[in-house]
Amino acid sequence: MALGPGEQGPWTRLSIGARVVLAAVLALVATVLVTWVAERSALRWRADLTADAENTLHPATSKVLAELPREIEIDLFFSLPDAPFQLVGREVQDRVRRLARLFADQSGGRVRVEDHDLSDRTRLAPRSQARRHELGLTGIEPGGLAAVSAGGRRQLLRLRGDFSDLDPGNADPRQGPVRPPRVAGFRGEEALLAAILKVSEEHAPLVVFTKGHGELDLESSAERGAALLVRELLAQGFRTRAWDGNAGAPFPADADLAVVLGAEQRFTAPEFEALADYVERGGRLLVALSPRTVDGAASVEELLGRFGARPRPGGIVCTPMPSATGALQTGIPQCAYAVVGHEGMPAQNPVTDPLRTAGQRVMFYASRAVDRAPAPRSARVLDLLRSSPESWFETPAGGADRYDYAPDPTSERTRFTLAMQVVFPPEPGRAPVASGDPARPEARVLAVGSVDALANHLVVTNRDFIANAFDWLASREYRVRVDSREREARRLDLADPAPVARVHTVAVVLLPGLCVLLGLATWRKRRSTR
Amino acid sequence: MSGFLAIARRELAGLFVGPLAWALLSIALLLQGWLFVLYLRTSGGDVDLSLRFALGESWAFWALLILVPPLLTMRMISEESRTGLLEFLLTAPVSDAAVVAGKFAAATLFLALLWATALVYALTTAGLGVPPDWGALLGGWLGAVACSALFVAVGLFASALTSTPIVAAFAAVILNLVFVTAPLLGGLSDQPAVRRAVARIDVIDHHKSAFLAGVLDSSYLIFFVAWTLFFLFLAVRAVEARRWR
Numbered sequence: 001m002a003l004g005p006g007e008q009g010p011w012t013r014l015s016i017g018a019r020v021v022l023a024a025v026l027a028l029v030a031t032v033l034v035t036w037v038a039e040r041s042a043l044r045w046r047a048d049l050t051a052d053a054e055n056t057l058h059p060a061t062s063k064v065l066a067e068l069p070r071e072i073e074i075d076l077f078f079s080l081p082d083a084p085f086q087l088v089g090r091e092v093q094d095r096v097r098r099l100a101r102l103f104a105d106q107s108g109g110r111v112r113v114e115d116h117d118l119s120d121r122t123r124l125a126p127r128s129q130a131r132r133h134e135l136g137l138t139g140i141e142p143g144g145l146a147a148v149s150a151g152g153r154r155q156l157l158r159l160r161g162d163f164s165d166l167d168p169g170n171a172d173p174r175q176g177p178v179r180p181p182r183v184a185g186f187r188g189e190e191a192l193l194a195a196i197l198k199v200s201e202e203h204a205p206l207v208v209f210t211k212g213h214g215e216l217d218l219e220s221s222a223e224r225g226a227a228l229l230v231r232e233l234l235a236q237g238f239r240t241r242a243w244d245g246n247a248g249a250p251f252p253a254d255a256d257l258a259v260v261l262g263a264e265q266r267f268t269a270p271e272f273e274a275l276a277d278y279v280e281r282g283g284r285l286l287v288a289l290s291p292r293t294v295d296g297a298a299s300v301e302e303l304l305g306r307f308g309a310r311p312r313p314g315g316i317v318c319t320p321m322p323s324a325t326g327a328l329q330t331g332i333p334q335c336a337y338a339v340v341g342h343e344g345m346p347a348q349n350p351v352t353d354p355l356r357t358a359g360q361r362v363m364f365y366a367s368r369a370v371d372r373a374p375a376p377r378s379a380r381v382l383d384l385l386r387s388s389p390e391s392w393f394e395t396p397a398g399g400a401d402r403y404d405y406a407p408d409p410t411s412e413r414t415r416f417t418l419a420m421q422v423v424f425p426p427e428p429g430r431a432p433v434a435s436g437d438p439a440r441p442e443a444r445v446l447a448v449g450s451v452d453a454l455a456n457h458l459v460v461t462n463r464d465f466i467a468n469a470f471d472w473l474a475s476r477e478y479r480v481r482v483d484s485r486e487r488e489a490r491r492l493d494l495a496d497p498a499p500v501a502r503v504h505t506v507a508v509v510l511l512p513g514l515c516v517l518l519g520l521a522t523w524r525k526r527r528s529t530r
Numbered sequence: 531m532s533g534f535l536a537i538a539r540r541e542l543a544g545l546f547v548g549p550l551a552w553a554l555l556s557i558a559l560l561l562q563g564w565l566f567v568l569y570l571r572t573s574g575g576d577v578d579l580s581l582r583f584a585l586g587e588s589w590a591f592w593a594l595l596i597l598v599p600p601l602l603t604m605r606m607i608s609e610e611s612r613t614g615l616l617e618f619l620l621t622a623p624v625s626d627a628a629v630v631a632g633k634f635a636a637a638t639l640f641l642a643l644l645w646a647t648a649l650v651y652a653l654t655t656a657g658l659g660v661p662p663d664w665g666a667l668l669g670g671w672l673g674a675v676a677c678s679a680l681f682v683a684v685g686l687f688a689s690a691l692t693s694t695p696i697v698a699a700f701a702a703v704i705l706n707l708v709f710v711t712a713p714l715l716g717g718l719s720d721q722p723a724v725r726r727a728v729a730r731i732d733v734i735d736h737h738k739s740a741f742l743a744g745v746l747d748s749s750y751l752i753f754f755v756a757w758t759l760f761f762l763f764l765a766v767r768a769v770e771a772r773r774w775r
Contacts, residue, residue: 049665507563519552
């Protein structure tokens with residue numbers, strides 16, 4: 001309706017203008033309010049239209065999300081995947097993003113997701129940098145990772161290995177039919193769920209470190225200190241405590257696992273017996289060995305020998321190091337490093353399987369070889385990490401710790417066991433440990449040949465191995481089985497050019513061409529009717 | 531209702547009688563078709579992934595969405611206002627809302643048709659023995675239509691503000707760009723409140739994390755409906771305001 005002659009004054013127009021602005025503001029508020037209300041989980045309705053139910057969480061996941069005891073944050077730090085996984089890596093990133101969003105949507109606000117795009121490092125938001133610092137993320141590999149955290153605890157999940165298995169395919173026709181890289185398996189839901197369970201559980205397992213025998217200093221930030229290990233364990237949801245048995249303190253009854261970090265002196269007899277008794281009653285023990293042999297009664301060697309693992313005395317394992325030209329070098333101190341790849345790890349093992357599938361390696365320094373010894377009744381002994389086949393056993397050339405890092409002509413070149421796992425039932429008739437798992441009462445021992453593998457200078461490199469090892473020892477294997485979600489492969493055969501050519505004809509020639517023809521016909525018709 | 535239908539029919543016929551719609555359709559289909567084949571090749575023949583690219587995963591989709599709706603809607607109100615046709619229309623026995631809704635329906639239908647060409651791609655691959663995930667395709671198409679509806683509403687609002695079509699198109703492109711890029715820029719902020727606020731208008735995220743993933747979620751659907759209605763409301767108000775001049 002037009003304004004009448006008497007209604008065209010400036011005040012009338014101002015009043016109408018104000019009313020219009022008010023109406024627009026109210027409409028904006030209503031829009032924001034409606035979208036906010038629509039996000040409330042109680043009012044939401046959703047339907048998964050996909051044929052493979054890709055967007056529907058497993059009932060076990062939904063149950064966990066519905067009963068979460070605390071708020072969970074999922075930080076996605078995704079970057080460009082490395083070759084040849086650029087495309088499939090992005091596909092996995094995309095699926096993880098959607099999955100994380102699904103977790104957030106179904107948790108009723110208990111799970112929050114933050115996506116930090118690391119693709120463009122020049123524009124990295126201060127917020128992302130701050131979160132990386134908070135979560136203790138120093139280096140992020142190509143492709144990136146997801147951090148699941150609650151309070152001070154966090155779990156890191158990698159694109160390759162944790163979320164998915166990626167098949168590099170074959171780009172070389174000489175090595176068989178050319179295949180593009182593909183996602184061989186996607187288990188994002190299971191990985192996220194396990195991480196959420198770990199960071200949200202009420203019980204924090206207690207790790208007891210022995211002290212007073214030359215072990216690594218738990219508070220030292222020096223290269224051979226263990227401050228980073230302790231920080232990593234706290235972040236993983238463990239508690240830590242030092243046990244000074246020398247001072248006569250009793251072994252903590254609430255210990256979930258005992259750790260000996262490179263003891264170089266013998267234990268006292270009561271300490272030794274307390275440790276042995278704890279393990280024999282179903283306790284968990286990790287012994288990381290110092291390069292120096294400590295033999296005799298009440299030594300770590302004797303302790304491990306009692307459970308089926310015997311450190312080989314008098315030397316360390318060395319491996320030839322590749323030079324810049326690719327030739328293998330010996331006679332240099334770097335030969336004391338042993339890098340264990342997937343070929344030195346068993347499959348189907350909770351400690352090494354994630355490392356194998358992720359293509360990750362474990363680095364040891366000045367590692368002892370661990371041999372098998374008579375094991376307790378019904379024990380299962382497994383060589384967990386083995387050196388490369390070119391390794392040799394290096395003995396000091398003149399005096400303790402003086403190595404020339406060169407194999408003797410008579411040196412045996414073989415794989416040495418650098419870490420050994422032993423599992424056995426507790427001794428019958430004895431009271432099981434207080435913290436034991438009643439569902440699966442068993443003692444678990446892990447002998448690690450190199451204490452340096454757990455020291456500050458190698459903790460970041462071996463972070464996943466350490467996390468898996470401690471999780472296994474503390475029975476933190478969350479087996480909420482969620483089936484791997486495989487998208488049914490719907491692929492055109494690119495080896496045959498005909499199908500793609502046909503799609504090209506339809507999509508690029510026929511459809512646009514038809515529009516051009518119809519447009520021309522319309523134009524001609526219009527001209528002729530004028 | 532009959533007024534709304536009459537206007538929608540008239541607008542749709544007007545679109546297809548003029549050369550602009552055909553030109554836009556041809557260019558858009560050529561770009562979409564070429565990119566679809568490109569994605570098909572680079573994804574190792576993955577039909578679902580390529581269709582997702584065509585319906586929202588690619589930059590080309592968003593470029594088309596930012597540019598095509600303003601070009602379609604720029605003349606719908608502003609041109610008619612300039613030529614005096616709008617005044618004639620507003621004196622007809624139809625409400626302002628019916629006028630705006632009819633034009634909105636026509637432009638949205640046109641874009642729905644454009645995105646439906648993904649169905650032709652899918653039928654082609656199905657004919658070659660590789661049928662796509664039809665449910666996911668439907669979700670992607672619905673999302674593309676929802677995004678288009680929102681941007682058409684923005685375009686109509688801009689068109690109602692001015693009598694110069696090119697200015698209307700320019701204003702609509704700017705508004706669309708704000709919608710698309712604000713969340714990206716907001717993501718750079720270290721203020722959680724800012725990030726949360728801009729996430730509420732993140733069109734790309736709302737499309738990609740629900741519709742394009744093959745999920746029909748009432749919350750995401752209401753997001754698009756609410757914002758579309760908001761801009762349509764503004765457009766109706768702007769048309770109404772012409773009576774005061």
